[in-house]
Amino acid sequence: MDQHQNGFDPAAVAAIGSRLKDRPGALMLILHEIQDRFGYVPRGAAPIIAQALNLSRAEVHGVATFYHDFRHQPPGRDVIRLCRAEACQAMGAVALAEHVRGRLGVEFGETTRDGAFTLEAVYCLGNCGCSPAMVLAGELHGRVSLARFDELLAERKEGRR
DSSP states (O other), rough: OOOOOGGGOHHHHHHHHHTTTSSTTTHHHHHHHHHHSSSSSOOTTHHHHHHTTTHHHHHHHHHHHEEEEEEESOOOOOOEEEEEEEHHTHHHHHHHHHHHHHHHHHOOOBBBBBBSSEEEEEESSGGGGGGOOOETTTTOSSSHHHHHHHHHHHHHHHHHH
């Protein structure tokens, strides 16, 4: 597979590594900036980062895969971040999660077949007073019922046509 597919540019990864390599916490800074730039941390980025930081590929891979915030595949056009923390669970997030997974046909960390949505679990959105909460395409929503989720999903799909 061509490394330039899905926007992965090895030269850009090298430039990010070169610019950030001397900062405290450089590995995390580099991984976050790569994900911000490409939407995920491509597999081919690890050797480039390792070289910039004088680390082994295994060390870079270990950090990138340990933290759930880093994606390893390109995300869907829209990302749904569903809160799984205790306050949201107490207000119906367990049933909401089951409903969302069924509607989308994916599990947490997966992207729908059509590439439209990626479902991510998060463990607090800071919206506990309006549980259950989720973020859809960067917009925070509170008191999300099953019906409200369906409405938001339909609105998002309609907006793409």
